[in-house]
Amino acid sequence: MHTELKKGVYWVGVVDWDLKAFHGHELSTHRGSTYNSYLIVDKKIVLVDTVWGPFQDRLIENIREIIDPSKIDIVVANHAETDHSGGLPLLMTHCPNATLVVSKRGAESIEGHYHKQWTFQTVKTGDKINVGSNDLIFVEAPMLHWPDSMFTYLTGHNILMPNDGFGQHYATAFRFNDQVNESELYEEALKYYVNILTPFSDRVLKKIEEVLALNLPVDIIAPSHGVIWRKDPLQIVKKYQEWAAQKPEQKVVFLYDSMWHGTLKMAEAIGEGLAEKGVQFKLINMGVSDRNDALVEVFKARTVLVGSPTLNNGPISTMMPVLEDLRGLKFQNKIGAAFGSYGWSGEAVKIIEEHFAKCKIPLIREGIRCKWQPSQKDLEDCRAFGREIADATLKQ
Ligand SMILES: Cc1cc2nc3c(=O)[nH]c(=O)nc-3n(C[C@H](O)[C@H](O)[C@H](O)COP(=O)(O)O)c2cc1C
Ligand SMILES: [Fe+2]
Ligand SMILES: [Fe+2]
Structure with a gap:
């Protein structure tokens, strides 16, 4: 199963309808979740993030619907948490020579999880990698919500892939924000923010300002969980600014x-x-x-x-x-x-x-x-x- 976001850019992730608890049993996920992985087919073939380990076969099947996974040149791991990196060991057996692009802290955390001799390329904020007609641009986002966290942006198609940022634990039949129940979507987006990102609210505000100042056009925000924001994608950025300000109601x-x-x-x-x-x-x-x-x-x-x-x-x-x-x-x-x-x-x-x-x-x-x-x-x-x-x- 896959979904085309823009020409040559595909969602190849997994919908996990069964998930009722996350982070062990620390976080309830009444509406399941998704692990979003994105495949970019250009001169170079790029995979941005994988899926949770138990679903790694499904990731490979989804990629195979589009290309042979051995053709992947670049794998971006925005964050080492196993819900996004768990598919790496199997994936890398298909494309052992692919370059694994990580933040500096990501090199350490991916190594710390898998202890494998993959070919790493470390990137920092502002670094670019040309993939053919477009570039990948990277923005480090430390502590949003791990030290390794990073956002990846694809020029030309104007897609921001901020990993756990702007995500929701929300399994749905369709992949985009304009195809789901809005109040359910916001309930899950807020629950995610409150339970995972609240302690880093100051950093959230600063990072949003930093990314907006780059003046990159954003057509799509494609997080690593839940639906993809394509209709008025900046609505969730505005909501994050509001939530990060933590102005409570008089109740x-x-x-x-x-x-x-x-x-x-x-x-x-x-x-x-x-x-x-x-x-x-x-x-x-x-x-x-x-x-x-x-x-x-x-x-x-x-x-x-x-x-x-x-x-x-x-x-x-x-x-x-x-x-x-x-x-x-x-x-x-x-x-x-x-x-x-x-x-x-x-x-x-x-x-x-x-x-x-x-x-x-x-x-x-x-x-x-x-x-x-x-x-x-x-x-x-x-x-x-x-x-x-x-x-x-x-x-x-
Ligand atoms: C197993 C148990 C242990 C208790 N330990 C204490 C205690 O250490 N100190 C105390 O002041 N009251 C103790 N109590 C008394 C309760 O605090 C008291 O019954 C209180 O009214 C219960 O409030 P509740 O109706 O909101 O449950 C204990 C009660 C029970 C059942
Ligand atoms: Fe995470
Ligand atoms: Fe996650």
Whole structure:
């Protein structure tokens, strides 16, 4: 199976409808994904990126529909992560003399994954390789999202291949952005951004400015996952600028869990206080909710409230993964507070507050605790707490 993007430029990747988890089980992928590989047939034959290892036979079949894979002269590996480089070992047995074009850090990371003596050519930003009627131009994009990450641009056809940048874990019947459901597409593009690129938002903004300043015409943005942006391709670049600015909405997300609903009742009463002030909120029980989807809600909101009962002198363990993500994703422009029910020692709220400090999320005020199940007085205190959180949320 293959799709022609422009004359002599083909998508030869794979659609993985079955994929429900990525990065081990770190990232949920409810809508599957694709591994996009691009074949350029000119005087030179070029393959830009491969596919994940289990699909390497399919890549070779797809290439064979167009040319004999032994004819490939140049293989560009924009990024060594195995969802894009996994097809290299098999591919390189078909074209052992092909030049493997990588960034400086890519030479190290591809070597580090495969330990093979392939013929490497290292490129840096601005370097060009002529392939016949057109050139490949390279732009290093370190930490978007690995040190090796690189964008490849094809002149003449004006195709930017930014690897994981602008991608989405989204399996679809057709390959282009104008052929799919727009709201699904943006849901997946945002989830990808939030869960993978947020910590590098400053670099995203700088890299976009750098690439725009090159004044290269862009007809197509062809990422390594999901659909290819051909209709108004710069729409996703504008969205990335908006997301990278991290300007949250004046609303509140609760991340909580509760064994016997004491902490839940507190959350609901805090919510009543927010509602009195007209502030939108969502309660997300981390015991039963998808972490990556919850993080998208956190990304959108100004305020994050973390609630947990105390269990064995600490927060309930179901809160731990999302708290760790909150630290690692380095969300900007957030404020927060903690709350929770306890029985005797009640450490959870303080431990969550210490964690907020590690996340560099300032506290709106000290947390609120209630012993055992909340009394009428406790619930009134929670409503007052909610009103205070509302005022802080609206103040930004
Ligand atoms: C297994 C278990 C361990 C607990 N450990 C502690 C603890 O170390 N310190 C404490 O203050 N309360 C502890 N508690 C009491 C709970 O914090 C208390 O029941 C609280 O009201 C539960 O809130 P929830 O209704 O939101 O689950 C524990 C409860 C259970 C079931
Ligand atoms: Fe990657
Ligand atoms: Fe990827």
